[in-house]
Amino acid sequence: MAVGNKTMADRMPPERITDRKRGQILWTAVLILLPILCAAASLCIGRIGISPADVLRSIRGHLTGGEAVSLMIESTLWRIRFPRILLALLTGAGLSAAGCAFQSLFANPLATPDTLGVASGSSFGAALGLLLGLRLIGVQIMALAFGGIAVLLTVLCGGGRNKRGLSGVVLAGIMMGSLFNALISFVKYMADTETQLPSITYWLMGTLGSAGYRELALGAPPILLGIALLLLLRWRLNLLPLSEDEIRSAGVNAGLLRGCVIVCATLVTASSVSMCGQVGWVGLLIPHICRMKFGSDHRKLLPASVCLGAAFLTVVDTAARSISPADLPISILTAMVGAPFFIFLMRRTEGWQL
Amino acid sequence: MAAVKLTVENASFGYRPETSVIRELNLTVESGTLAAVLGPNGAGKTTLLRCLMGFLKWKDGRTLLDGVDIRQIPERKLRSRISYVPQAKGGALSLPAEDMILLGRTGKMGFFASPGEDDRKRVRRIAEDMGIERLLQKKCTEMSGGELQMVLIARALAAEPELLILDEPESNLDFRNQLIVLETLTRLSRGGMAVIFNTHYPDHALTRAVKSLLLFRGGENVFGDTAEVVTEDNISRAFGVEAVIREFETPGSMIRSILPLRLTREGDGARKAEAEVVAVVSVIFGDYEKAGAINALFHEYRNDVLGRMGMPCGTSHVINVILRGSLGRITALTDRLNRLEGVRAKATAAPEEGDDQW
Numbered sequence: 001m002a003v004g005n006k007t008m009a010d011r012m013p014p015e016r017i018t019d020r021k022r023g024q025i026l027w028t029a030v031l032i033l034l035p036i037l038c039a040a041a042s043l044c045i046g047r048i049g050i051s052p053a054d055v056l057r058s059i060r061g062h063l064t065g066g067e068a069v070s071l072m073i074e075s076t077l078w079r080i081r082f083p084r085i086l087l088a089l090l091t092g093a094g095l096s097a098a099g100c101a102f103q104s105l106f107a108n109p110l111a112t113p114d115t116l117g118v119a120s121g122s123s124f125g126a127a128l129g130l131l132l133g134l135r136l137i138g139v140q141i142m143a144l145a146f147g148g149i150a151v152l153l154t155v156l157c158g159g160g161r162n163k164r165g166l167s168g169v170v171l172a173g174i175m176m177g178s179l180f181n182a183l184i185s186f187v188k189y190m191a192d193t194e195t196q197l198p199s200i201t202y203w204l205m206g207t208l209g210s211a212g213y214r215e216l217a218l219g220a221p222p223i224l225l226g227i228a229l230l231l232l233l234r235w236r237l238n239l240l241p242l243s244e245d246e247i248r249s250a251g252v253n254a255g256l257l258r259g260c261v262i263v264c265a266t267l268v269t270a271s272s273v274s275m276c277g278q279v280g281w282v283g284l285l286i287p288h289i290c291r292m293k294f295g296s297d298h299r300k301l302l303p304a305s306v307c308l309g310a311a312f313l314t315v316v317d318t319a320a321r322s323i324s325p326a327d328l329p330i331s332i333l334t335a336m337v338g339a340p341f342f343i344f345l346m347r348r349t350e351g352w353q354l
Numbered sequence: 355m356a357a358v359k360l361t362v363e364n365a366s367f368g369y370r371p372e373t374s375v376i377r378e379l380n381l382t383v384e385s386g387t388l389a390a391v392l393g394p395n396g397a398g399k400t401t402l403l404r405c406l407m408g409f410l411k412w413k414d415g416r417t418l419l420d421g422v423d424i425r426q427i428p429e430r431k432l433r434s435r436i437s438y439v440p441q442a443k444g445g446a447l448s449l450p451a452e453d454m455i456l457l458g459r460t461g462k463m464g465f466f467a468s469p470g471e472d473d474r475k476r477v478r479r480i481a482e483d484m485g486i487e488r489l490l491q492k493k494c495t496e497m498s499g500g501e502l503q504m505v506l507i508a509r510a511l512a513a514e515p516e517l518l519i520l521d522e523p524e525s526n527l528d529f530r531n532q533l534i535v536l537e538t539l540t541r542l543s544r545g546g547m548a549v550i551f552n553t554h555y556p557d558h559a560l561t562r563a564v565k566s567l568l569l570f571r572g573g574e575n576v577f578g579d580t581a582e583v584v585t586e587d588n589i590s591r592a593f594g595v596e597a598v599i600r601e602f603e604t605p606g607s608m609i610r611s612i613l614p615l616r617l618t619r620e621g622d623g624a625r626k627a628e629a630e631v632v633a634v635v636s637v638i639f640g641d642y643e644k645a646g647a648i649n650a651l652f653h654e655y656r657n658d659v660l661g662r663m664g665m666p667c668g669t670s671h672v673i674n675v676i677l678r679g680s681l682g683r684i685t686a687l688t689d690r691l692n693r694l695e696g697v698r699a700k701a702t703a704a705p706e707e708g709d710d711q712w
Contacts, residue, residue, distance in 0.1 A: 232466040239457055241447055245409050246440055251433035251461015251513065296448045299468055 027294075031303070035093075035310040039085050042318040047325065048076055079212075086220070087211040087275060088317040089310040092282055094223040094268035096309025097230050099283025100237075100290075100302055101261050106170055107241035113269040113283040116169065116262065117176035121150020122273035124180045127187040127200045139203075140215055140274040144222070147270025150176050151262065165244060166258075205329030206277035208317050219275040226268035227306060233260060237298035280331045281338040282309055292345055357385045358420060358435065358516035358548055360406070365415030366573070367398075367405050375401050377573030379415070383550055383565060385516065388543035390559035391552045392584070393569030394593050399552040400441075402569065403519055406550070407436055419517075433461050437515035441522050442503045448495040451486070451505045452477060458512030473512075480511050484538060500531030507538060518542060520551040524558065536562050556612045559584050560599070568592050584612065585689055587682055594618050632660070633684050633703040637673040641696050642666075648673060648697065655679065655687055 043055050050073055058069045058077055098113035106115060113119065125146025129139035158172025184204070191197045203210075230237070236257055239247050247254040272279065286309040287301070294300045313330075316337060320328040360383045368374040375398035383389045393399050404410045406417055408424045417424045424432055437458070447454065455477045456469045463469065481487040486504050494502055503523055510518055523539070524532040532555075540562055543549045553559060559566045559580055566583040569575045570592050576583050589597045595614040602609045637648055652659060658679030665672055677684055684701050691699035 235463075235468040236460060236465075238447070238449060238453065239460060242457075243440060245404065245407075245438060248409065248429075249407070249433060249436075249438035249510070250458060251430050253429065295450075297450075297453050 027304075031307040035089055035307055035314065038311040038314040038318075039089060042085050042088075042314050043077060043081055045318050046076070046081060046322050048072075050077065083211050083213055083216055084208050084317065084321070085314055086216060087208050088314040090216075090220055090223045091208070091272040091276060091279060092286075092313025093306040093310040094227055094272050095279060095283040095313075096286040096290075096305040097227050097302060098265035098268045100287035100298070100305045101230050101240075101265050102283070103287055104237045104240040104298065105258060105261050106166055108170075109288070110284070111170075113265055114177065114278075116154045116173040116266070117150045117180060118147045118266050118269045119273050119278050120177040120180035120184070122147035122270045123204055123278055124150075124183045124187065126203060126274065126277070127184050127191075130200050130203060131187050131191050131196055133196075136210060136215060137218065140218055143274030144219075144270050146180075147273060148266060150180055151266045151270075155262065202329065203277050206279045206331040207320075207327050207329055208276045209321065209327045211275055215275050219271045222267040222271040226264040226266075226271075229260065229264045231302060231306070233257070233264075234298045234302045237261070237302065238296075276330070278331060279313070279334060281334040282313055285334075285338040285342050286312055288342065289345060357546075359384045359418075360436075360517055360548060360550075361418040361421075362406065363415050363418065365405065365412045365417070367401060367410065367413050368573075369401075371413075374413075374573040376405070376569070376575065379567075379575050379577070381565075381567055381577040383517075383548050385546050385548050386543055387548055387565055388539055388563050389548075389550045389565040389567065390563035390580070391550065391567045391569065392556055392559055392592070394571060397569040397571050397592070398573075399569060400521055402567075403438075403521055403550070403552060407438055407519060408432065430461060434513055435515055436517045436519060437510035437513045439503075439506050439510045439518070439520040439523060441525065442499060442506055448493045450491050450493055451481075451497070451501075451508075452490040454494050454505055455480065455490075455508045455512050458509035461513060476514075477508075477512055480508050484508055484511075498531075500527050500534065503527065503531070503535055504538070507535070511542075515547070517548045517550070520549070522552045522554065525554055532558075556584050556589055556597075560610045560612060581610075581689070581693060585685065586612075587685055590618060629681055630678060631681050631684065631703045632676065632678050633681075633701050635675045635677060635684065635688055635691070635699060635701045637675070637691055637697060637699045638670055639694075639697040640670055642671055644694060644697055645671065645673075647694055648691065651687065651690055651694075655683065658683065 040052075040055070044050050044052055054069050054073055055077065058074060061067055061069065062078075095113050099111070102111040102113060102115050103109055105111070122143040125142040125144070126139050128146070129142035132138075134142065154172045154176045155169060157176070158169035160168075188197060188200055191200055236252065239250060239252055240257065240261065242250075244254050247257070269283075287305045290301050290304040290308055294304045313334075316333050317330055320330050320333050360381075362379055362381045365376065365379045366374055367376045379402070381389075391399050391402060401410065405412055408417065419427060419432070419435065427435075449457075452474075456473055459469055459473045459476070463473075478487065478490070481490055484504055484507070486501070486508060489497070489501055489505060492501070494505060497505065507518075507520070507523065510520075518539075520539070524535045527535065536558060539549050539551060543564075563580045565578065566580040567575060567577040568583050568588055576588060584599070586597055586599050589595070589599075589612060593614070594617060596616050596618050597612050597614045599610055599612045602611055639645075639648070652662070652675055655677065658677040660676045660678055662673065662675040664674070677687075681703065684703070688699050688701040691697055
């Protein structure tokens with residue numbers, strides 16, 4: 001190969017493009033397989049170790065109606081671990097997608113799914129539900145409802161015609177967040193210190209342990225709907241950080257697009273908080289890791305965030321339930337894993353940009 | 355390309371009811387026209403563009419596109435005809451130029467759609483037309499100001515508009531990049547597009563724009579042929595500087611250029627324009643037939659004329675007229691003479707005390 005030969009250099013781009021295509025296919029495969037493999041591994045790992053062979057036999061048994069492996073393994077796998085893994089996959093995928101969308105919407109790399117106060121609202125709803133002694137399903141409905149109320153109040157307070165644009169909404173979100181956090185403290189203060197307070201505190205720290213199929217039946221559809229809509233809107237998410245004039249000039253209804261994104265992210269976040277409390281860091285960490293690798297084009301970034309988020313939370317939750325006999329609150333682990341890793345990545349790639 | 359005509363009728367705008375940023379504006383820009391919007395900082399140039407496109411609502415008056423009020427045109431249809439290039443400030447996305455330009459086609463897609471191969475091909479063609487295909491894979495955050503500006507123009511063109519509106523496209527660019535941008539705008543207007551751009555440089559209006567709009571602080575404005583709008587008098591009134599317009603002979607063409615000389619004090623411009631001066635207006639022309647028109651003009655100013663002499667010089671004819679009148683009137687007369695075809699005119703005022711300019 002003649003170095004410095006211009007005609008050779010001219011012929012380079014097509015080769016590079018096929019290289020890039022091959023790389024793309026490889027990464028697509030990795031990203032799709034990653035959550036599946038993590039989920040499969042997670043089925044085997046836990047306080048009770050189950051061999052992959054037993055897991056496979058049990059799956060085959062369920063599919064073909066064959067014999068069960070053993071009652072204990074069956075019950076551990078399908079009553080405890082499987083719904084929990086489903087929840088981890090959904091929540092991880094959803095929070096990553098919501099975080100990714102919000103960072104684009106507010107043109108701010110520090111935006112999280114909680115920027116509009118939805119998690120605080122949902123948490124208050126759940127805490128209130130626990131205080132009132134509702135059953136789990138009631139707590140979940142309360143959390144969903146108050147998440148929606150918090151975002152609605154935020155948008156009503158901060159939105160409308162003003163020159164600040166979206167920063168008014170963000171400020172209102174911060175205010176709404178602290179208002180609901182104060183209300184949570186009030187609920188804790190009112191709660192019975194022997195029975196209610198520990199359950200509220202534990203719930204607020206976030207755990208995926210309370211998940212069952214019934215909770216999933218209520219909580220999963222909003223998350224799936226939110227993720228699906230965001231994925232469909234993935235090209236338009238690229239427009240969101242631009243100014244309102246630019247979005248309008250492109251022939252896109254800025255208000256409608258922003259509204260769609262807020263509704264989707266709220267569905268996802270409120271629903272995941274309603275099932276497993278506040279899970280921090282996922283919505284910030286995962287989109288940025290993906291941005292560093294896949295760039296800012298949401299056509300790649302959003303699907304990558306969804307896949308990586310699902311895998312990440314599955315791994316973290318598996319660790320949370322395996323490390324100690326009592327579930328470790330998941331937020332403790334996501335922060336302990338996430339913060340240092342994030343700083344490491346940030347320093348290596350010289351900061352980040354949207 | 356279909357012909358397009360943008361008209362603004364008796365339009366006024368103010369952010370608050372009691373104040374006006376723009377008052378009673380009238381303008382018409384058609385296909386193939388390059389129009390410049392001039393005005394000092396804070397005179398409302400960007401506001402004007404936003405009103406023009408319907409991003410802000412006129413307090414009075416309206417914008418018409420081919421005779422139809424733009425408020426009656428469906429948003430998507432309107433945006434596909436008018437494209438907007440905002441000021442290229444920081445905070446750009448770290449998308450590669452190709453994706454950035456593709457964003458301009460979003461309005462042509464379904465709500466849940468992503469750009470396809472056809473969109474990509476169009477983007478490539480636009481980039482080739484503008485000579486920026488080498489930038490396609492470069493991230494916008496890593497671009498120079500000139501490169502980013504070209505990408506933003508390409509993004510606006512991706513929507514295939516009939517009218518292009520640009521907010522200070524050549525601000526903060528070096529000479530070369532300014533010329534690249536101006537050349538692009540000239541080429542687009544020659545191709546049949548209507549182009550309106552805000553600028554801080556009266557020179558760019560003088561050399562490029564067919565029509566100009568000059569905004570004054572307080573909402574007054576003048577619109578018309580650039581030669582009639584961008585005059586020493588108007589510029590001094592709008593910007594508060596004393597300015598001279600001169601012609602440069604360059605290889606191949608004459609270029610009118612404007613040079614700011616010094617600040618005028620409050621009301622200075624008006625006083626200066628009203629000041630009585632003695633001046634000689636020299637006219638030189640080749641075709642003797644023009645003498646009629648020239649004399650008719652001088653006749654209009656007969657009360658100012660002190661004396662005159664004329665003589666043929668080979669194939670040319672020279673007329674020197676001495677006048678005493680207001681500087682504004684004499685400048686206007688000279689401008690009108692200059693606009694006659696094949697006629698060159700120049701005014702020289704008698705030196706005043708403390709005046710070293712003449």
